[in-house]
Amino acid sequence: MPACLICAAPVGDFISFGRMPIANGFLMPADFDREFFFELKTGYCERCHMVQLTELVDPSKMFHDHYAYFSSISVRMAQHFASFAGMVRERYVTAADPFVVEVGSNDGIMLQHFATAGLRHLGVEPSANVAAAARASGVRTVCRFFDEEAGHEIRKEYGAADAFLGANVICHIPDMHTLIKGVRALLKDDGVFVFEEPYLGDIVSKASYDQIYDEHVYYFSLQSLTPLLAQHEMEVIDVLPQTTHGGSMRYVVAKRGARPVADGVAALRERERAMGLMLPATYQELRRRIEKSRDDLVSLLKELRAAGKRVTGYGATSKSTTVTNYCGIGSDLVEFISDTTPGKQGRYSPGTHIPVVPYDRFVERYPDYAVLFAWNHGDEIVAKEQAFRKAGGQFISYVPNVHVMA
Ligand code: SAH
Ligand code: TMP
Ligand code: ZN
16 A cells, blocks of 8 residues: 555555546647556545555656646636735735735736735746746746745845745645645744645535646645644644635644634534534545536437537647546547646646637537536636627536536
8 A cells, every 4th residue: 555645654546547648748640549547546545544545656747837727718717816815915915115925926917916015936847838937027036945944045145034835835745744844944933834725625515636646746635734734833823715626725824823713613613523524424424426417418318419419629628637537438428628828728638638629619619518527616607798698508517526517
């Protein structure tokens, strides 16, 4: 059995999704025969409670100079990060001449709000193409992976940080101990580490298994973060649930004893206990629900196909890589996936090689059904696709179970 990445205890898998390619590895036909695969499988550590991948992909295979995901592609996410930045400024960045660091700052979607306010800031972003986009919009960015050494170096060059931020990136970093040491080294004594990631409680309650892919090494909960942070003399001082990315949790962390702990922390601890997040049986049950979701989706798509309906995919998300590969959905069941990201268009979905086409192709000739692979942006998408629905089109979702959306 592999060793837990956090506490080294042996960790068994509760599910394997089988052979899986790089989730964001949209590719050209010339590269089909050299595509990289690994086994996507997930385990729950009964000792420290961390849900994690039990086979890892080398980060340099995922984050590089042609990383496909540009954060600013979603209007809602842009609004979300404006409000995240506002909350940090109001509550935590109150000292004179503050310094704010963000890891995984991508195209600058959040840090631009500190930049335009004239505050000292630094993005740490290893994917060169998105880092270049951030710099072009005035966000100071270094192109590297954040680790302990980076924490020390940044402190030496810029001074200690008031806030260390991360969104949808902390769970990507395999060596959490090194990361936290780096954060501690960089933060002022009363500095805060604020990060938000897809929340395990939402994944379990919605059976949203498509959150599980190569980049997401960890599926955090308060109960798993608490002992990990305690080892580094840090603690969670507040928890703020978010609706983004299908249900995320924002954790506010400080050095132990440096700041008061909000009541919401104890309340969330109790909710997690009530949900059974610490019971191995919860994950066996989750596996059964995931298998059912797969079987239902494949049956529905086959039925529609047999009835001569046209079905396309909406949003070539990284999450869709898990769904299409695990369910065995190819261009026989989903004609194409439309996506607004220029870098994905004209390429093919990882593993299943479904064509990824510009959004215009969807509008030119509406399909009968569109699988909402970007279900986490569902409100935004359904609101703007009134014409599709007026034309008789329907969305298919698989969260929290497979259904045609009313
Ligand atoms: N924060 C943005 C981007 C999330 S995508 C948002 O929420 O939309 C994850 C980003 O983290 C990618 O841009 C990736 O290149 C970056 N990343 C991955 N590992 C990292 C590490 N060790 N240090 C800093 N950034 C990292
Ligand atoms: P995400 O789920 O990882 O945020 O990725 C969303 C993907 O969906 C991204 O490739 C952009 C695409 N997308 C669209 O094509 N149309 C949309 O309206 C939205 C919100 C996203
Ligand atoms: Zn463990």
